[in-house]
Amino acid sequence: MAPLFHPSRDDITLAGVLSALADPLRLRIVKSLMEQKDCMSCTAAAPCPDIPKSTLSNHFRILREAGLIQTTKKGVEHRNAVREADLNARFPKLLKTILASAE
Amino acid sequence: MAPLFHPSRDDITLAGVLSALADPLRLRIVKSLMEQKDCMSCTAAAPCPDIPKSTLSNHFRILREAGLIQTTKKGVEHRNAVREADLNARFPKLLKTILASAE
DNA sequence: TCAATAGTTCACTAGTTCTGAACCATTGAA
DNA sequence: TTCAATGGTTCAGAACTAGTGAACTATTGA
Numbered sequence A, B: 001m002a003p004l005f006h007p008s009r010d011d012i013t014l015a016g017v018l019s020a021l022a023d024p025l026r027l028r029i030v031k032s033l034m035e036q037k038d039c040m041s042c043t044a045a046a047p048c049p050d051i052p053k054s055t056l057s058n059h060f061r062i063l064r065e066a067g068l069i070q071t072t073k074k075g076v077e078h079r080n081a082v083r084e085a086d087l088n089a090r091f092p093k094l095l096k097t098i099l100a101s102a103e
Numbered sequence C: 001t002c003a004a005t006a007g008t009t010c011a012c013t014a015g016t017t018c019t020g021a022a023c024c025a026t027t028g029a030a
Numbered sequence D: 001t002t003c004a005a006t007g008g009t010t011c012a013g014a015a016c017t018a019g020t021g022a023a024c025t026a027t028t029g030a
Helices: A014-021 A026-034 A053-064 A084-090 A094-101 B014-021 B024-035 B053-067 B082-090 B095-103
Strands: A069-074 A077-082 B069-074 B077-082
Touching: A014 A026, A014 A053, A014 A094, A014 B095, A026 A077, A026 A094, A026 B014, A026 B024, A053 A069, A077 B053, A077 B069, A084 A094, A094 B014, A094 B069, A094 B095, B014 B024, B014 B053, B014 B095, B024 B077, B024 B095, B053 B069, B082 B095
Parallel strands: none
Antiparallel strands: A069 A077, B069 B077
16 A cells, blocks of 8 residues: 655645635535644544545545645554644645634 | 626635635736736736637636626726625635735 | 454546637727 | 627537545454
8 A cells, every 4th residue: 555645845836725625625624623733533524424435535635635634544543634834834824814714 | 698797795605715716827817916906808817828718718707706806898808806805804814815825 | 363443446427627619799990 | 881800708529527335455453
């Protein structure tokens, strides 16, 4: 199995970030992850329990490849965290402003 | 010919705005429109001259239906302007922050 | 060794985007 | 009034993308 791909800080693009957050479900996932201080598994961060596994997996892949989250394998589950430092370095205040708009 | 559709302020959604701005070409269009104080025609606001007309028209429609721009017919051309007041009222600082990230 | 859990990958369907061709509306000139 | 030019829109087909069930992999605990 190939290791999970994460872009480096400099490879994070604005278009990628906006496009990833343009989906309401993904936005809620990121919001959940921000509200928790520690990492969350994919299923724990899911907004509702009835989302198919494959769909959820797909959304997490998009968030990961856009550089929004960092995913590490921890036993049987994947722990996810928002790449806040990278995002703030690259696009200051962007994440905060977008999340604030999502009330 | 049907009049051009514009959503009311309250119908502007975050997902719609993000998704519209997630395209680099559309982001540049909005940027151009912000830098001009007066309205611009569609062709004038196009980032490069070799974009097919239908493609450009499509991008302007997406921006319009997302609530990002206001389009009015003025003779043979369409004058476009960013709906800054509506956007700031709905999502404070969002537009400014996104445009600032697009350097 | 077996079953349960947490995700991924594959393949298929449904929907979206890009673009050339054809079209419509407005204006200015003959 | 007729014609051509200008500025966009609409339509249709090709290429791409997203959502999801089924099958699969990896880890853990019994």
